[in-house]
Amino acid sequence: MNCQQINHYLLDYSEGNVSPPLRDAIEEHLSQCEYCRNNYKLTLIENEILREKIDIPELSENFTSRVIQAIVPSHAYSFRRQRKKPLAWVAACVALIALVGIHWPQISNAFIWIDSKNMACVGQETQAGPRLNAGQNGFNTGQLSGAKDSEIIVGSKLDYGNKDNTNKSSRIIYNDAATTNHIADRKEQKEVSRSAAKSWKNSTEDNKSSAAVKTPSSSASDSIPVPVDVPPEYQLVEVEKHPDEFVYQYQRKTDQARVAIIVKDSMDQMMYGLKTEESSVNPQQFALPEEDKQYLSMADTGPNENSPDMKAKEMAPQVPEERSIKVNKYKHFDITIRGNIDADELTRLALAVNFQSK
Amino acid sequence: MISDEMLAAQILRGEISAFEELVNRYKNSVFAIVYRMTGQYQEAEDISQDVFLTVYQKLYQFDQSKKFGPWIHRIAINTCISALRKKNKVVTLNFDETYIQQYEVDCHYTYDDPEKMFERKELRANIEKAINELPDSYKTIILLRYQMDYNNQEIADILEISKENVEVKVHRARKALRKIILKRWNERGQAHELPAN
Numbered sequence: 116m117n118c119q120q121i122n123h124y125l126l127d128y129s130e131g132n133v134s135p136p137l138r139d140a141i142e143e144h145l146s147q148c149e150y151c152r153n154n155y156k157l158t159l160i161e162n163e164i165l166r167e168k169i170d171i172p173e174l175s176e177n178f179t180s181r182v183i184q185a186i187v188p189s190h191a192y193s194f195r196r197q198r199k200k201p202l203a204w205v206a207a208c209v210a211l212i213a214l215v216g217i218h219w220p221q222i223s224n225a226f227i228w229i230d231s232k233n234m235a236c237v238g239q240e241t242q243a244g245p246r247l248n249a250g251q252n253g254f255n256t257g258q259l260s261g262a263k264d265s266e267i268i269v270g271s272k273l274d275y276g277n278k279d280n281t282n283k284s285s286r287i288i289y290n291d292a293a294t295t296n297h298i299a300d301r302k303e304q305k306e307v308s309r310s311a312a313k314s315w316k317n318s319t320e321d322n323k324s325s326a327a328v329k330t331p332s333s334s335a336s337d338s339i340p341v342p343v344d345v346p347p348e349y350q351l352v353e354v355e356k357h358p359d360e361f362v363y364q365y366q367r368k369t370d371q372a373r374v375a376i377i378v379k380d381s382m383d384q385m386m387y388g389l390k391t392e393e394s395s396v397n398p399q400q401f402a403l404p405e406e407d408k409q410y411l412s413m414a415d416t417g418p419n420e421n422s423p424d425m426k427a428k429e430m431a432p433q434v435p436e437e438r439s440i441k442v443n444k445y446k447h448f449d450i451t452i453r454g455n456i457d458a459d460e461l462t463r464l465a466l467a468v469n470f471q472s473k
Numbered sequence: 474m475i476s477d478e479m480l481a482a483q484i485l486r487g488e489i490s491a492f493e494e495l496v497n498r499y500k501n502s503v504f505a506i507v508y509r510m511t512g513q514y515q516e517a518e519d520i521s522q523d524v525f526l527t528v529y530q531k532l533y534q535f536d537q538s539k540k541f542g543p544w545i546h547r548i549a550i551n552t553c554i555s556a557l558r559k560k561n562k563v564v565t566l567n568f569d570e571t572y573i574q575q576y577e578v579d580c581h582y583t584y585d586d587p588e589k590m591f592e593r594k595e596l597r598a599n600i601e602k603a604i605n606e607l608p609d610s611y612k613t614i615i616l617l618r619y620q621m622d623y624n625n626q627e628i629a630d631i632l633e634i635s636k637e638n639v640e641v642k643v644h645r646a647r648k649a650l651r652k653i654i655l656k657r658w659n660e661r662g663q664a665h666e667l668p669a670n
Contacts, residue, residue, distance in 0.1 A: 126647050161650065164600045165619035171505045172514055174521070178504075179496045182525045186492065 116140055121151045129158045340470035342376050374454030477541035496525055503549045509616045510553040512605050520556045524549045547631040603653040611646035618643055
């Protein structure tokens, strides 16, 4: 090997990165060539000096604090991170659109509801079906569930004026002849529309009955439940619109008896669970899948109440109970049927009536 | 001691104290790189600060399955090169053959015993000056290889080139450095013709 060839391998040799035969050849050459030996010495010195770091001056003591001060104004790292990622914005927009799409029916319902204050109700098909449980002991209580996905409370003899009464979870409005005089003072009575109250003013002396019905508007496209399947002997005579309720006034053709079906928006009872007066209901109980509608019985429910096909006739004459179905967690309505007809007739009427949502 | 990668994760969760710790760990090495590249203290300090700001902003891009050191040093190098370009300094990282040729060691030079010719201190000063005369591409390689003690594979990761390419570049950088040193020696009349063999 000549000097130029040795010179080519000196760096690797100085770092021990040559094969043994090459190393032997280089060492043999270095022992004979002063030029290459000096070259090799210089390579070693360069290696040492290049690895020395003593020439790097010290950073100023406040360097770290200066960096942190420059960072802190924009400390919200997560925000900066999101801002730097346009894909995150795209994903967020897509998620928002999807969310609006999913909940559009409820959103549109809200607008329709507002709009409906100034326009007549027009029915829209829904799987409404009455659910009624009539009370006993002379009370004519009923509950009507409009849509298939609705929340039902079958009432009992609880007087709202006396929350210490027997059934803790009841919230059903009722009255009969014995309690007629107290209705005006009761909490639920305040929810009755002015016109409905007026219509009853002349017909509450005897045998006045009412059925309280609570039903959520359910399907994605519904808004205001409109009564349908009302027995033909009842004739719709008037529809009253109020800011938070619709009152459908019916008149029985045979004796001119009046029945009012009051549909009241229950925005305050939205979301999960029942609005019970004295019992708390676990919201999770109502988080059932839509397709698995079933009745959730409360503490004192009867054996028939677990039936998924809770026909009103099965429960009508039984002891007041409370049942619930959670279907629509977004919006529901309270529907009250009242009339100066006897309890059995009111029950029959409540069982017959379905609701279409508009 | 908590690892750099864990600190990075904490920073991403908004813990500014973790970033402070990270700055303390790397400020000297970052500053060493930048100072070597710029040769000016104040400029190096300003650029070093920019490096850490960039690190903070781009931390979400850091792959926590890899080492943090090479990642931050790559940012240091890139930030430094960008800063020098803004100042219209000639910065190039290409390793073209044409560029190499002017730094090839001329075989007409020869050597006396360097330890007899120079004091150690003087020799170090000469080499440091020679480093500063190197193109930034070579300077970067020299820095990473000898100042930061990275091996060839780590340098390859930092510069995003192959390991073999790193080996070639290290050789060329050393040759370029040697040529500058010999040129200085020759100017002082201390270099001699290479023997005829």
